[in-house]
Amino acid sequence: MDKAKNINNQNQTIDIFALLGKMVRRWYFFAISLAITISIALIYVMFAEQKYEVGSTIYLKSKDSGSEETTDLLNNSPKDGPSGIALTNEIGKLSSYSLIKSALERLDFGITYYNVESFWPGFMREDWLNETYSSFPYEIKIDSSQLQLVNVPIFIEAISETEYKVTAKNDEVNAVAFADNGGRKVFDYDFEGVGEFGKPFASDIINITVDKKGGNESPDLDYAFKVTRLEDLAMQYQGKLNIQPFDEMDAENRMLKLSIKSSIDGKGMQFLNSVIDVYAAEGLSKKNNRGSNSVEFLDKEIARVTDSLKQAELALETFKASSGILNMDAAIGTSVEGLNALQNNKAEAEQKIEYYKSTLAYLESNDDYNKIIAPSSAGINEDPLFNKLIENYINLVTRLNNAGFNAQPNNPLYIRIKQEVENTRSAIREQLKSALASQQRNLVSINQRIGNIRYSMNQLPQDERKLQILQRRQEKFAQEQDFLVQKRANAELSLATNTDNVEVIDAPKKTGYRPVEPNPTLAFSIAFVIGLIIPFSLVLIKDLSNNNITDKDELEKQVKVPLLGMIANGPKEAKLVARTLPNSAIAESFKFARINLQYFHQENNEQVIGVTSSISGEGKTFCSANLSTAFAESGKRTLLIGGDLRKPRIQDFFDLSGPGLSDYLSGSVSIDDIVQPTEFRKLDVIAPGIPQEDPINLFESARMEELIRCLRDRYDYVIIETPPIGYVADYFVMLKHFDISLFVVRYNYTNKNILGGINDLYAKNKIKNLYLLFNDVKFSAEYGYGYLSNSDGYYTQQSKKRLTGKPNKTKNPFS
Incomplete structure (x- = not known):
């Protein structure tokens, strides 16, 4: 067990x-x-199509404008270095759909020209198109007011000096009228037409004019062009553009590498130049807009303060002229100074309150960040954190507007930026409300203190007190005017010195002489x-x-029964190979099997050999007949018995007639009546006789034992073919008569699972002297066989090995 x-x-x-090993044997597949x-x-x-890589290197400057008051370009990313630049954000801007579309608007890339070798079949031409430009022999003009086929190659073929043929074919095509962006779809489009050079060609969705260039058309090439919408072109180039930091490991790196793979290196250079120019122009435009808005705000403030100053000066001059008082009394000097200081504080508080109210109103009413001014730009020296909050809000709104060109409302990036804008706006709103309330309380306090000083000054001569008030008011407006004028000068200086944010280190160029694709x-x-x-x-x-046995090693792995020999594959019509194929590999195979069997069992009393298999069709009858002839030709008196009484096949191999085994076992004839000679001198055969549905009783009879005993005396070897053990029990009934049992396994026919029963029988020693016969093997170099000649037979090159199992002293040429 x-x-x-x-x-x-x-x-x-x-x-x-x-x-x-199976892979090696099928080397021809590989x-x-x-x-x-x-x-x-x-x-x-x-x-x-060959593609070249075109690249450029740019440097992002650290200053946002020419003014030192606005130094940071961005402060949105947690990875910002000292330069204030977040490279990931700048890469996003450079590769955005809106920027690339703006860059392509400056270029004439709407029509792409191709050629393709003429030997390609029509259905393969589109797969092997090669983009060209200077060698294209035609100039194509499209009628933008009419529907035009887009994104599908249109082939042009000159058929004469004056005419050309137009062909286009696709399962689904789009037609667009560029003038009004109208269009329609067409399914199963297959068009062919003829046009004249230099004259408009009009069809339902192809409206072009084709002119000849100076170059000649090559007879080995076909020519085509493709019209592409700007929106589709932008998406294509967005996918092609590659942007990487020059040094990803350097946190302070501000250089970017831009590259694109292009069939025409000149077009790649034009595209990169346009992208860089648009990016630089947009950055400069935004800075100029911010500077102009600051100057505009300061101009309004200066006009307001100037008007107030004029009114104050007029009131002072009028009072002096009417009262004749020119100087304040020394006694009230200290009170006046205190009152002046409080008036200045009050003016500052009022200015802050005005700024907070106006900014809060902008936040509540609209999203126009261009109208929002940082406190420092308005002359208010507020908390630096609040200034930072305002600047972050402006930058976030800028990013949101940029992202909006290339994002759907449900885009995660767009939603995240929009949420950041709302959060920052809420924070600014709360900060403004808190600061406004604080300044209003401060203003109340200042007014109270001013009231106290005025109350004390009521004791002074009323004219002198009024003079001081008028002088203080005039001085306050004069100081405020000077401050705002200085701020405006600084803002104009910043606006005048604004430069773009990009420095081109390496202009766009082809990075190598060889194509990167293919x-x-x-x-x-x-x-x-x-x-x-x-x-x-x-x-x-x-x-x-495949669960069948296809290999000797596989057979030996599946079944631990010793292998007697391997029978070579032969023609299907071959029956007795000693007669029809005497010098073939299959005939030699049976000789080897006979020699091995004789060598294993040299005792005279081991004469009866039973041959069976697992199922029908594995060649047990074939092997029994040919093994019998092999013994007979070696000079041994041999008898072959057709013991498969259920489905007899022995008669297919020999010319048999008369009674057989079933007739003898039933008692109707004698032994001599059933033994029939064959064409082989020392080979006799006992035919199966009349087929029996259930011959077990016959095999168990005394006449069967008498037959075997008698035959042992007459013959050197008795070979008995039996039914398959996988179907009936006939073999096991006759097993007691067998000295040797041969189990036939057929190449690529016998199922591995069936062999488990043989393993069990062998392991439990229920069958003595059991051997395998591997039938119908397709010999290859693996087994060491080769032709000596077409007629001389075979020889073996493989060294003989010891058989596994019983006996273990014998060398087997098939192992």
């Missing part, structure tokens, strides 16, 4: 070396697959890997899905 379990456990082990994949890779490398090394490497994977997978799948 333990032996059987051990055998089953070993059978379940995956044999990697056996699998590799050769064919590699030839195909490498050929495809070669075609791809030779004819695929990459021959990569293409052939992938082809090689795929060329190995495909046959490997097919062989592996076939092997895993």
